[in-house]
Amino acid sequence: MAMASVRAAEDPVSSVQRSLRHLGFYYAEPTGKVDEETRSAIKRFQIRNDLKITGETDIETLQALTRAAAANPRPIDTTAPAPSVRERAAGTEIGDREFLQTLRASDDSHAPVDAPVRPAPIAEPPPPAQPPSPPQPRTVARPARPPSPPDRPSDELPPAKAAGFVQNYLRAAQGPRPDEEISFFADHVDYFDSGRVPRRFVAQDQISYYRRWPNREFTLVGAPQVVSSDGHRATVRFRMRYKVSNGPDRASGITENVLRLQQEDDRLKIIGIQERKTRD
Numbered sequence: 001m002a003m004a005s006v007r008a009a010e011d012p013v014s015s016v017q018r019s020l021r022h023l024g025f026y027y028a029e030p031t032g033k034v035d036e037e038t039r040s041a042i043k044r045f046q047i048r049n050d051l052k053i054t055g056e057t058d059i060e061t062l063q064a065l066t067r068a069a070a071a072n073p074r075p076i077d078t079t080a081p082a083p084s085v086r087e088r089a090a091g092t093e094i095g096d097r098e099f100l101q102t103l104r105a106s107d108d109s110h111a112p113v114d115a116p117v118r119p120a121p122i123a124e125p126p127p128p129a130q131p132p133s134p135p136q137p138r139t140v141a142r143p144a145r146p147p148s149p150p151d152r153p154s155d156e157l158p159p160a161k162a163a164g165f166v167q168n169y170l171r172a173a174q175g176p177r178p179d180e181e182i183s184f185f186a187d188h189v190d191y192f193d194s195g196r197v198p199r200r201f202v203a204q205d206q207i208s209y210y211r212r213w214p215n216r217e218f219t220l221v222g223a224p225q226v227v228s229s230d231g232h233r234a235t236v237r238f239r240m241r242y243k244v245s246n247g248p249d250r251a252s253g254i255t256e257n258v259l260r261l262q263q264e265d266d267r268l269k270i271i272g273i274q275e276r277k278t279r280d
Contacts, residue, residue, distance in 0.1 A: 011032040013030075013031075013032050013033065013034055013038070014030040014031070014032040016038075016042075016057055016062075016065065017030035017031065017032075017038060017041075018030050019065050019066075019068075019069045020038075020041045020042070020045060020065070022069055022072070023045065023065075023068055023069060023072060025041040025042075025044045025045045025048075026038065026041035027041075036194060036195060039055035039056075039195075040055070040193045040194055040195070042054075042055050042056065042057060042061065043055045043193055044193060045061070045064075045065065045068075046061060049064050049068070051064060156226070156229045156231075157226050157229040157234040157236075157261070159223070159224070159225075159226055161268075162224050162226050162234065162236045162261075163223060163224045165236075165261065165268050166220065166224045166236060166238055166259070167220065168184075169181070169184050169259075169270075170218040170219075170220065170240065172184060173216065173218055174216040174217055174218050178203070178206040178207050178209075178210045179203075181206060182199065182202060182203050182206055184269065184270050185199050185202050185269060185270045186199070186262060186264065186269035186270060186271045187199050188271070189202055189270060189271055189272060189273065190260065190271065190272035190273070190274075191205070191272075191273060192273060192274065192275065212246060213244035213245065213246055213251075214245075214246055215244060215245045215246065216242070216243075216244045217242065217243040217244070218240050218241070218242050219240065219241045219242075220238060220239070220240060220241075221238075221239040221240060221241050221254060222238070222239055223238075224236050224237065224238035225237045225238065227258075231263075232262060232263050233260065233261065233262050233263070233271070234260075234261045234268075235258060235259070235260050235261075236258070236259045236260075236261060237256070237257070237258050238256075238257055238259075239254060239255070239256050239257070239278070240254065240255050240257055241253075241254050242254075242255060253277050253278075254277070254278045255275050255276060255277050255278065256275070256276055256278050257273070257274070257275045258272075258273070258274045258275075259272070259273055260272030260273070
């Protein structure tokens with residue numbers, strides 16, 4: 001019997017999980033319960049098959065799942081270690097529309113990530129010239145105080161600060177200790193396709209990623225762009241070249257990344273992270 005067939009003797013959720021696992025979208029053992037891992041797997045399948053991204057098994061998704069599993073009868077290597085959430089995100093190549101749709105869905109409090117950087121405010125025209133004042137008694141003039149440089153708007157994250165944060169984050173991410181990278185994250189994070197998770201989830205996933213790829217190199221491609229900023233939060237977009245290896249196993253490419261940052265005391269913390277592999 002084909003893997004995609006919905007068997008009467010099997011729980012429908014387990015059948016969906018087995019089909020998703022067969023196709024490489026679900027990485028756990030079937031449980032028969034619709035949990036966050038199952039919803040994330042459904043979203044990954046919907047993204048790759050140009051379906052509406054809901055995380056739910058609607059009729060269109062079930063039909064596409066049945067067709068895809070029937071067309072891919074190869075067995076699954078269940079002994080292979082499951083990749084981390086971070087690794088799966090970096091290895092998924094999706095189009096601009098799906099990537100931006102995912103980012104907008106995870107951040108409804110900021111401008112769209114494809115919006116231009118906010119331009120500087122336009123200066124008001126000078127007031128019309130006033131008629132000359134009548135002569136005044138002569139007094140000793142004090143030296144004029146040089147004008148102060150205009151302050152940067154308080155609701156905007158300086159690009160230099162954003163760039164420095166990204167560089168420090170990437171430097172920590174290629175170091176030997178995962179806790180150095182984990183310290184950049186807030187207590188709760190919108191983490192790739194896993195939704196909002198606590199930092200301990202991020203820690204577990206990062207440890208898994210470090211074990212999978214003990215040698216890592218990350219390099220910025222161009223300057224980070226501050227997409228939006230409101231004083232306490234900001235969205236930063238950047239491209240990164242990665243090279244990772246583990247013995248003979250190697251992977252490399254360029255990813256586009258979006259970090260959502262929040263000011264906590266005197267430090268910036270990551271409250272959201274998205275990544276996709278580019279096609280160039």
